[in-house]
Amino acid sequence: MAVLLETTLGDIVIDLYTEERPKACLNFLKLCKIKYYNYCLVHNVQRDFIMQTGDPTGTGRGGESVFCKLYGDQARFFEAEKVPRIKHKKKGTVSMVNNGNLQHGSQFLITTGEDLNYLDGLHTVFGEVTEGMDVVQKINETFVDKDFIPFQDIRINHTVILDDPFDDPADLPVPDRSPEPTKAQLDSGRIGAYETINDTEGKDPEELDEILKEKERLENWRVSLLRFHRI
Template identity: 75%
Template sequence: MAVILETTLGDITVDLLTEERPRTCLNFLKLCKMKYYNFCLFHSVQRNFMVQTGDPTGTGRGGESIFSKLYGDQARFFEMETNPRLKHRKVGTVSMVNNGGNMHGSQFLITTREDVDYLDGQHTVFGEVSEGDDVLAKINEAICDNEHRPYQDIRINHTVVLDDPFDDPAGLADHIPDRSPEPTKEQLESGRIGADEAIDDTEGRSQEEVEEMLQEKEAQARTQILEMVGDLPEADVAPPDNVLFVCKLNPVTQDDDLEVIFSRFGEIKWLVRKAVPQGRSLIVKLLLVIRDQKTGDSLCYAFVEFEKPEACEEAYFKMDNVLIDDRRIHVDFSQSVSKVWKGGFNRC
């Protein structure tokens, strides 16, 4: 039992688990049969996680089950099927989205990474992609805004039911069109770049400019990941241009050793703290070598902060691969944001 999703980027074939998820598959098959999914947007694309569609409003807040067409608004949603328990183990797992209260409507998602086990029990697995992995990969690479909505529309144009083991419920025939309907103007007005609009942002650019543009996109993607995991306050935060990252240190190397070695390029920045009991300022050296909080052992890397960026740059060019305490160290600019990633200094 299978359905073909004809999208604006190509065809995806979904094999359905009709025996394990009969009610969910019936809902999906009958919605496909009545062309309910035609022109639905992929309204959420979370790279290397999942893509989501099936909402005719394109907002992620709409959609309804086939049962609402047959029995009215009180049947807009239906209860999720939990037995047997099926898991989101592989790329291309197709799952009906939980609309809250363990109820389903029409929205579904397709995973774009393996072992998304935290979706298990939250959404109902009812199929898997059998053909069209390349198309799924294209959707996964879509450029999106902060709400994971693609800047250029990606839509389901048409659905083809290859095999349907379920009899049509009474009254469904009234909702099945004779042929696939044409989209209305309202359906295609998303406020975004149309799915059929040609975009070539490399046109008129030199090879060097194209490579720089691709590096910029990759940099932005990496910083967005860092922002999501909490390593950055925001993706566009400015990078420090006076901080040097030093790694591959010998565990015996101390702060004072690094200060003596790196201070020849310029003044190392100091911290000023107030000693409250005495009411006077106390000058304290900035910690250089990063250490284990419990044991105090060196983690074999350090950050050296200079007063001036010029000193940091000079140290970068002259200290890489230098021998310190019988170890050849590696130095790099602090890589906390996109323009440093873009520069290609991620070699540690």
């Protein structure tokens, strides 16, 4: 049972523990099926620790389970599956992110370090990366700011379900085709995934920070100019 994540840095295949974590896997698979994860940012990268994604708002504070789509806001999160206990022992372990109340929505993490015991019992392991660890490593090595946000956008462009043992719930809102991204989805205010402003390759974090500040300055100038012309 597996899913392919097509990211802006390459493809990642995740094998799912459907027998050990049926609810978490059903949630993940059906969110993939309704294209919920399309264009989600990797919004948190902590080197040799974790990378985190799955929040359409890109803030780390959003996201909801597939059950919310089916049953309303009271089902935004679902209870963590605690048995059997599966540990964060190796790189490429995939877990649902705890919302602070031992519940899960849509956000998930992939470990980039080993023997992360303090994540056990907090975030629920439901799969592992079986292909694309080189892509995970690229993400792991990206430059980030003081809040662990990558200077340059890294996104999930598309998800492909390779194997799904679960029937679709009634009324699952499956789109006819993958939706096109909106401007709001792509406008993170940072360096775009495919942008090459001032040749970012080889720049250190301080230089990237200056590039980002200059981009923000130009954007603020553009917005001010548009407002001036509307007056």
